[in-house]
Amino acid sequence: MVDMSTLTQSRPTMTRVRFAHAPGFWMIAAAFLTTMAFSTVPTPLYAIYQRRDGFPTYVITIIFAAYAVGVMVSLYLAGHVSDWLGRRRVALLAVLAEAVAAAIFLIWPAVPGLLVARFISGVGVGVLTATATAHLSELRQIARPGEDPSRSALISSMVNLGGLAFGPLVGGLLAQYVSGPLERPYEIFLILLLLSALGIALVPETVERLEERPAYRPQRVALPAAAKPLFFATAIGAFSAFAIFGLFTSLAPTFLAGVLHHPSRALAGVVAFVVFIAGAVSQVVFVRMARRNQLRLGLVLMSAGLIGIAVGGLLPSLALFVAGGVIAGAGVGLVFRGAVATAASLAEPASRGEVLAALFLIAYAGLALPVLAIGLGIALLPAATALVVFSALILILVNVAVPRML
Structure with missing residues (x-):
């Protein structure tokens, strides 16, 4: 028979393996930046896919639109679920979805695979954008309670746009100067995303889990x-x-x-x-x-x-x-x-x-x-x-x- 007192005593030991709120803030910021960079890393690679497969230019726009559709679907269906599932858990799932997208880019580089990978990437970004923005605000408020909340909002916005900026830069430089232009960027980001997921798992939670989960509803x-x-x-x-x-x-x-x-x-x-x-x-x-x-x-x-x-x-x-x-x-x-x-x-x-x-x-x-x-x-x-x-x-x-x- 399991000793329940042993289990309850072990919980504090497990929760000690966490970042404090201040470094946790920067961990979430780094994961957010990595995810946003991954979402734009294919930008300079589309022309390579087009030359390789010979598809017309409008197919590029369809592949790109799959990403935007994924973002919109996830914002509508899941942008709010971290309010009752918890920030850390939802952020972790979102980053792991990005890792799945990176794997699909590597193992299924044909147009159908690109569509699937971009859609999954959009879903992850939509969920993480809402979740990470809220998580960053709450972590900063706990770490620095006297600070102006607008500072956290500015950092979040900078991380968002900065990630979108660095993605194509990294993808373009790797495609130009490293062998395997359609593999190397995704291999690097797959590693970075898995490391980000590990870091998120060690970040403090800022939302109390509800004992009775509310009935699911889409965003209103x-x-x-x-x-x-x-x-x-x-x-x-x-x-x-x-x-x-x-x-x-x-x-x-x-x-x-x-x-x-x-x-x-x-x-x-x-x-x-x-x-x-x-x-x-x-x-x-x-x-x-x-x-x-x-x-x-x-x-x-x-x-x-x-x-x-x-x-x-x-x-x-x-x-x-x-x-x-x-x-x-x-x-x-x-x-x-x-x-x-x-x-x-x-x-x-x-x-x-x-x-x-x-x-x-x-x-x-x-x-x-x-x-x-x-x-x-x-x-x-x-x-x-x-x-x-x-x-x-x-x-x-x-x-x-x-x-x-x-």
């Missing part, structure tokens, strides 16, 4: 009727911002190799990197600027950047295309930060998470739908023309949305 959205016009304007702004990021994480390498005649894999990774890192840097540089002024500046930068992207594709000019991407990326960082802050301010505290989930769902639709449209447009129009049409549509959307947000 609650918003006062008077706030809906402003919310939808904010959502359009987020949609437009993510559309620009979608372009640079899916089709930018194709434009670089085709329209601009620069097929370097390393260059494809560097271009995506500088666009994303511009979004992260702009948030830090203008962190003390009033929200309205951030939105105004973001509108100007996104508009100027979209024009630069379109003109760079028409001339063609690599310098103008990249400069336009960097300027637009800086504007995206400010507009999206303003969108999140505006949406959060519209809701009561009890429904704030649901409102933000709705915002992210619409934002990730912006990651998928415009990119799918431009991919289909390339099948019917010259690539440079499709790029101009894309830039014009996003320019109109952002100039409708941001003034309404103000």
Whole structure:
């Protein structure tokens, strides 16, 4: 017969094998950064898959859209479950899902395998984005109770965008200078993801497990009727911002190799990197600027950047295309930060998470739908023309949305 007193005495010994809350914060941040980097590491590799298998460009957009669909599905179905299952457990499952995706990239590199891997990667990212953001806030609050909560939010945003930036840079450099360009990036990230999972298992939990688990329900959205016009304007702004990021994480390498005649894999990774890192840097540089002024500046930068992207594709000019991407990326960082802050301010505290989930769902639709449209447009129009049409549509959307947000 098992001695129950022995079991209860052993529990404190097990729980001692944990990070403290302060190092636990950085462990979750590192796992979050690794996961977001893995989600964009295929960016410079799509052109290699395309040359190897000979599929048309719109297939790249479908593969990319599988990721965005995975994110949206998981945000709607599982973005909130860490509230009652616990942050550590859900974060661990999300990172392990990313490891499964990395394994599929390695063992099933055909188009169906790429679709499955990207969808699973999107599911993991959607779950981890909501969970890690909440976990980081709670760990920081326990470790530094007197600190301004906005600092944790800024670090979380930096980790998110920083991870998205480093993924294509790592993928592009490995593809350019290391043998096995379609294997080595995934092998490295598989190891990093498994190490991240091990680290997450040692991070303190910040949510008490409920003895009676509530009945499962998908994420709901609650918003006062008077706030809906402003919310939808904010959502359009987020949609437009993510559309620009979608372009640079899916089709930018194709434009670089085709329209601009620069097929370097390393260059494809560097271009995506500088666009994303511009979004992260702009948030830090203008962190003390009033929200309205951030939105105004973001509108100007996104508009100027979209024009630069379109003109760079028409001339063609690599310098103008990249400069336009960097300027637009800086504007995206400010507009999206303003969108999140505006949406959060519209809701009561009890429904704030649901409102933000709705915002992210619409934002990730912006990651998928415009990119799918431009991919289909390339099948019917010259690539440079499709790029101009894309830039014009996003320019109109952002100039409708941001003034309404103000």
